[in-house]
Amino acid sequence: MDTQLAAPAGPRLWTRPRLIKRAWLRWAIVLGAGLYLVLAIGSVDVNWARVSEGIVRAARLFSGFLQPDFTSRWSDIQQGLIESLTMTVCATVFGVILALPIGLGAARNVAPAWLYGICRAIIAVARAFQEIIVAILFVAMFGFGTFAGFLTLSLSTIGFLSKLIADDIEEIDESQVEAIRSTGGGFWQVVDYAVASQVMPRLAGLIAYKFDINFRESSVIGIVGAGGIGATLNTALDRYEFDSAAAILLIIIGIVMLCEYASGWIRKRMA
Amino acid sequence: MLRIDNLKKRYKTGDMALRGVSFTVQPGELVGLIGPSGAGKSTLIRCVNRLVEPTAGSIRLGDVVLTDLGGRELRKARRHIGMIFQEFALVERLTVMENVLSGRLGYVGFFASWLRRFPEADIQRAFSLLDRVGLTDHVDKRADALSGGQRQRVGIARALAQDPELLLIDEPTASLDPKTSRQVMRLITKLCAERGLAGIVNIHDVALAQMFLPRIIGLRAGEVVYDGPAAGLSSDVLTRIYGEEDWSKPAGDAEDEDDLPAATPQAATGLVADPLAVR
Numbered sequence: 001m002d003t004q005l006a007a008p009a010g011p012r013l014w015t016r017p018r019l020i021k022r023a024w025l026r027w028a029i030v031l032g033a034g035l036y037l038v039l040a041i042g043s044v045d046v047n048w049a050r051v052s053e054g055i056v057r058a059a060r061l062f063s064g065f066l067q068p069d070f071t072s073r074w075s076d077i078q079q080g081l082i083e084s085l086t087m088t089v090c091a092t093v094f095g096v097i098l099a100l101p102i103g104l105g106a107a108r109n110v111a112p113a114w115l116y117g118i119c120r121a122i123i124a125v126a127r128a129f130q131e132i133i134v135a136i137l138f139v140a141m142f143g144f145g146t147f148a149g150f151l152t153l154s155l156s157t158i159g160f161l162s163k164l165i166a167d168d169i170e171e172i173d174e175s176q177v178e179a180i181r182s183t184g185g186g187f188w189q190v191v192d193y194a195v196a197s198q199v200m201p202r203l204a205g206l207i208a209y210k211f212d213i214n215f216r217e218s219s220v221i222g223i224v225g226a227g228g229i230g231a232t233l234n235t236a237l238d239r240y241e242f243d244s245a246a247a248i249l250l251i252i253i254g255i256v257m258l259c260e261y262a263s264g265w266i267r268k269r270m271a
Numbered sequence: 272m273l274r275i276d277n278l279k280k281r282y283k284t285g286d287m288a289l290r291g292v293s294f295t296v297q298p299g300e301l302v303g304l305i306g307p308s309g310a311g312k313s314t315l316i317r318c319v320n321r322l323v324e325p326t327a328g329s330i331r332l333g334d335v336v337l338t339d340l341g342g343r344e345l346r347k348a349r350r351h352i353g354m355i356f357q358e359f360a361l362v363e364r365l366t367v368m369e370n371v372l373s374g375r376l377g378y379v380g381f382f383a384s385w386l387r388r389f390p391e392a393d394i395q396r397a398f399s400l401l402d403r404v405g406l407t408d409h410v411d412k413r414a415d416a417l418s419g420g421q422r423q424r425v426g427i428a429r430a431l432a433q434d435p436e437l438l439l440i441d442e443p444t445a446s447l448d449p450k451t452s453r454q455v456m457r458l459i460t461k462l463c464a465e466r467g468l469a470g471i472v473n474i475h476d477v478a479l480a481q482m483f484l485p486r487i488i489g490l491r492a493g494e495v496v497y498d499g500p501a502a503g504l505s506s507d508v509l510t511r512i513y514g515e516e517d518w519s520k521p522a523g524d525a526e527d528e529d530d531l532p533a534a535t536p537q538a539a540t541g542l543v544a545d546p547l548a549v550r
Contacts, residue, residue, distance in 0.1 A: 179360035184350035184377025197364045
């Protein structure tokens with residue numbers, strides 16, 4: 001309290017207000033977290049013999065990378081690639097077609113409450129499981145092959161896009177909606193002029209981004225039997241053909257980078 | 272022509288925005304609606320085209336009881352009521368022309384509007400309106416590429432494209448500088464006079480209101496406390512609308528002593544040892 005008296009005489013002190021005011025509590029939390037981290041690391045059981053074996057295998061894998069073999073398994077690789085790309089394109093298109101109405105229905109400022117509830121529930125279900133688990137389920141239902149992969153990616157596209165579209169629509173500038181409604185425009189005209197025009201650039205970016213994710217996913221879910229380049233990669237690894245596996249990985253990296261650049265370009269153009 | 276009777280609006284939060292407002296607007300008459308923030312000005316004009324649902328009371332435009340309409344009928348009635356907004360409310364990513372044509376949405380079907388295939392007459396009307404507001408050179412620019420004054424003129428052209436009988440104008444100058452504000456007000460009053468349009472103008476700048484609007488309605492806490500000529504806005508009347516203030520002094524001198532933190536409890540915590548020393 002004596003600072004009150006001292007204040008007018010000297011310069012007044014200021015320090016940044018802390019998130020946790022009590023100093024002892026702040027330090028207790030920091031030290032506690034540090035201690036837990038040390039104990040947790042200590043509890044991880046490292047089997048050094050297996051690590052050294054793994055390093056040897058890794059060395060073989062990397063030496064395979066130095067001489068990737070594109071030729072001896074080319075027909076398999078080609079077929080895997082075509083399957084993956086087909087899967088990706090079909091699933092993205094199909095997913096977008098379904099995601100648009102669901103996303104619109106899941107936006108609170110556009111849809112009536114009952115529709116909002118239904119659409120949000122669909123989104124929650126579509127997002128509930130990780131792609132690999134969904135792929136395993138679909139493979140169990142429809143057998144090995146690209147159809148299971150297509151369904152998996154479609155579902156994940158619906159989950160991803162509907163949610164982000166809905167969230168975007170909920171954040172649009174409402175005054176533009178008011179303006180179009182006040183001209184006597186109908187519901188779909190309001191959606192076209194006031195809603196779509198505001199979310200379209202981000203939507204195009206999201207679709208391009210999801211396409212790129214879908215291609216990557218398609219190579220992962222192939223490993224659990226959903227076809228595509230992932231299945232080819234899995235076969236190559238099972239046969240210890242690291243040079244072919246390296247070729248496949250390089251191709252995947254190349255295509256993912258191409259998609260990345262393309263989606264970046266599209267987003268920039270649409271802004 | 273426009274007749275508002277005992278209009279009431281209670282928001283879901285329980286706030287009583289309008290407590291029984293009644294007045295009429297004659298054909299060709301421009302009315303200024305003034306009042307402090309939160310007096311219900313915005314709510315009132317949004318009740319007229321039913322962007323906000325009134326709780327009680329009635330609004331008639333000509334022979335049509337706007338408050339009874341639903342669905343399609345309401346959209347038909349809205350075609351005859353143009354609206355101009357404070358922040359312009361243009362569709363930012365569409366071109367100037369598309370924004371003006373959007374004033375015709377009530378008259379064309381969805382697919383025609385989706386493909387931007389508006390009737391030839393609508394396009395000619397849009398061109399002549401853009402000529403009239405001086406934006407002929409900006410037809411294909413995106414709305415967000417224009418300056419504030421230009422955007423408000425697009426907003427005016429959009430409202431007039433509807434071929435309205437009544438204009439609802441919500442704070443048309445609040446986002447504009449003083450000179451542009453006057454130009455926009457002059458344009459609005461002139462266009463209304465040319466076309467014999469009636470209008471309600473929400474406006475918080477009393478001087479600007481007096482300059483351009485012959486009749487003023489003062490709203491306070493959802494009630495009409497003044498309805499008369501602009502010349503009748505005496506200090507007494509302004510106090511009735513806005514509350515106690517010395518209206519004879521220029522705005523700069525009006526800073527009240529009690530706005531300063533001298534009397535606030537911070538002084539006791541030692542943060543403000545001597546607030547008067549700040550001056």
